[in-house]
Amino acid sequence: MMDYNRILNQRISAVPPSGIRKFFDLMEDMPDAISLGIGEPDFLTPWHIRDAGIYSLEKGKTRYSPNAGFSELRRQIAAYLKRRFDLTYDPMHELLVTVGGSEGLDLALRCILEPGDEVIVPTPSFVCYGPLVSMSMGVPVYVETRAEDEFRLTPELLRAAITPKTKVLVLPYPCNPTGGVMERADLEAIAGVLEGTDIMVISDEIYAELTYGGLHHVSIANIPGMRERTLLVNGFSKCYSMTGWRLGYLCGPHELIGSILKLHQYGIMSAPTTSQYAAIEALEHGDEDIEAMKAEYDGRRRFLLQGFRDMGLECFEPRGAFYMFPCIRSTGLDSDAFCEKLLLSEQVAAIPGSAFGPGGEGFIRCCYATSMRELAEALERIEHFIKHR
Numbered sequence: 001m002m003d004y005n006r007i008l009n010q011r012i013s014a015v016p017p018s019g020i021r022k023f024f025d026l027m028e029d030m031p032d033a034i035s036l037g038i039g040e041p042d043f044l045t046p047w048h049i050r051d052a053g054i055y056s057l058e059k060g061k062t063r064y065s066p067n068a069g070f071s072e073l074r075r076q077i078a079a080y081l082k083r084r085f086d087l088t089y090d091p092m093h094e095l096l097v098t099v100g101g102s103e104g105l106d107l108a109l110r111c112i113l114e115p116g117d118e119v120i121v122p123t124p125s126f127v128c129y130g131p132l133v134s135m136s137m138g139v140p141v142y143v144e145t146r147a148e149d150e151f152r153l154t155p156e157l158l159r160a161a162i163t164p165k166t167k168v169l170v171l172p173y174p175c176n177p178t179g180g181v182m183e184r185a186d187l188e189a190i191a192g193v194l195e196g197t198d199i200m201v202i203s204d205e206i207y208a209e210l211t212y213g214g215l216h217h218v219s220i221a222n223i224p225g226m227r228e229r230t231l232l233v234n235g236f237s238k239c240y241s242m243t244g245w246r247l248g249y250l251c252g253p254h255e256l257i258g259s260i261l262k263l264h265q266y267g268i269m270s271a272p273t274t275s276q277y278a279a280i281e282a283l284e285h286g287d288e289d290i291e292a293m294k295a296e297y298d299g300r301r302r303f304l305l306q307g308f309r310d311m312g313l314e315c316f317e318p319r320g321a322f323y324m325f326p327c328i329r330s331t332g333l334d335s336d337a338f339c340e341k342l343l344l345s346e347q348v349a350a351i352p353g354s355a356f357g358p359g360g361e362g363f364i365r366c367c368y369a370t371s372m373r374e375l376a377e378a379l380e381r382i383e384h385f386i387k388h389r
């Protein structure tokens with residue numbers, strides 16, 4: 001008999017399974033449950049974007065692309081970043097097309113980290129950061145952000161977490177699961193702490209397009225002195241509803257992108273060709289789609305926020321992404337018990353805040369990328385649960 005425990009890489013075995021999975025497994029047996037659990041747009045990819053993918057196949061575009069992605073797509077991404085966020089990246093040397101933002105995060109970490117390097121990860125945040133750091137031989141250092149700061153990373157929290165081993169700060173804003181954002185002044189304060197250090201920032205800006213209330217996303221790469229120490233991760237999944245196309249990109253100083261390209265080239269070859277053709281169309285003609293989806297999310301966001309407040313759950317107003325993070329401490333349940341009982345008794349799925357790292361306990365993540373009708377029904381059921389459990 002093979003002893004696979006001895007064969008498996010210990011770092012990989014030591015990574016715990018995601019706290020989100022358990023709920024998806026439970027939900028499999030409940031086809032009628034309303035899901036506020038999955039962090040993915042409910043819209044389909046706009047037709048003209050799908051068409052561009054289909055058309056590329058009809059024309060026989062079925063081969064690999066250049067390792068870094070088609071140059072036309074890279075040019076379009078660079079133009080988009082300039083137009084939307086006033087960021088300047090050389091499409092040929094400072095930009096790499098990846099398999100989703102996920103690959104971008106993985107590559108960015110793997111290209112920088114040496115065994116034992118510390119990576120500061122503000123939490124509650126996306127479940128991937130810590131495990132990706134560990135699997136890249138690094139050590140995640142979780143920094144608990146607070147509801148009273150709307151889950152921003154403050155300069156004080158950052159300063160207290162830095163040690164001589166700190167190599168990277170992950171900056172996860174707009175934030176999954178809290179919906180929190182960092183505005184220019186917040187980012188300037190972070191930049192002030194990093195000034196004079198060798199710490200790199202991996203900025204996950206996958207929700208950059210989804211900000212509300214007149215707020216426009218600011219990239220940390222746009223703060224003076226920060227571009228040279230930032231690797232920017234973004235992608236097509238959220239803003240164009242293209243999760244299944246698996247396409248994203250990574251931008252940064254060309255010295256780093258050149259090395260990262262080696263990881264990508266040997267491990268992946270190139271991002272999916274069909275998806276790249278669709279993405280060119282998205283960037284060229286998709287601005288209105290973003291606006292339309294965003295307006296819809298915004299309506300749902302305000303509706304859900306009011307609903308939670310009306311039933312007495314405390315909730316700060318999230319201004320980014322498509323998540324709400326109400327506090328459920330008043331129910332006396334911890335977030336895991338709350339979500340499990342809610343799912344079993346009312347068939348509504350939300351994700352326990354504890355799944356998103358320190359600082360998440362006492363909250364639940366509700367994704368509002370679902371129809372108004374379902375949101376209204378979910379609110380009624382949650383209220384019923386709170387009153388009658």
Ligand code: PMP
Nearest residue numbers: 100101102126176206235237248
């Ligand atoms: N970052 C964050 C914060 C996310 O929520 C997600 C998707 N849930 C990703 C990155 C990865 O997205 P993708 O790989 O689909 O681009």
